[in-house]
Amino acid sequence: MIRSIPAVLLSGILKKCPNCAKGNVYSKYLKVNEYCKKCNEELHSYRTDDFGPWLSIIIAGHIIVPLVLAVEQNYALDLWLQAIIWIPLTILSVLFLLPISKSICLSILWRLKMKDDESNLEK
Ligand SMILES: [Zn+2]
Helix, strand or coil, X not given: CCCCHHHHHHHHHCCECCCCCCCECECCCCCEXXXXXXXXXXXXXXXXXXXXXXXXXXXXXXXXXXXXXXXXXXXXXXXXXXXHXXXXXXXXXXXXXXXXXXXXXXXXXXXXXXXXXXXXXXX
């Protein structure tokens, strides 16, 4: 059965297996499981490359930059205070979004059946 694209994307957002939506994609923070522990679907052969960091930065930027501009226009805080607020908030938001973005990318690649041929040749 082929899962719908919204269902596969939801699995990606929830960091679940794109095939069964039950098993976890990661064993650690960004370490993708070789196979899904619930349905045994192969997960390690989908190379997400830079898409996860790219998507994380895009999303975080579209949230943080308007907040920075709104605070600057309405409150005009000192630069040191803004640095204390925005730098950690930006780093934490990107670290929070990174596994979600990578999982979304893996789900898209799974849905498009875009396995990495090189990883298959190594084994
Ligand atoms: Zn699964």
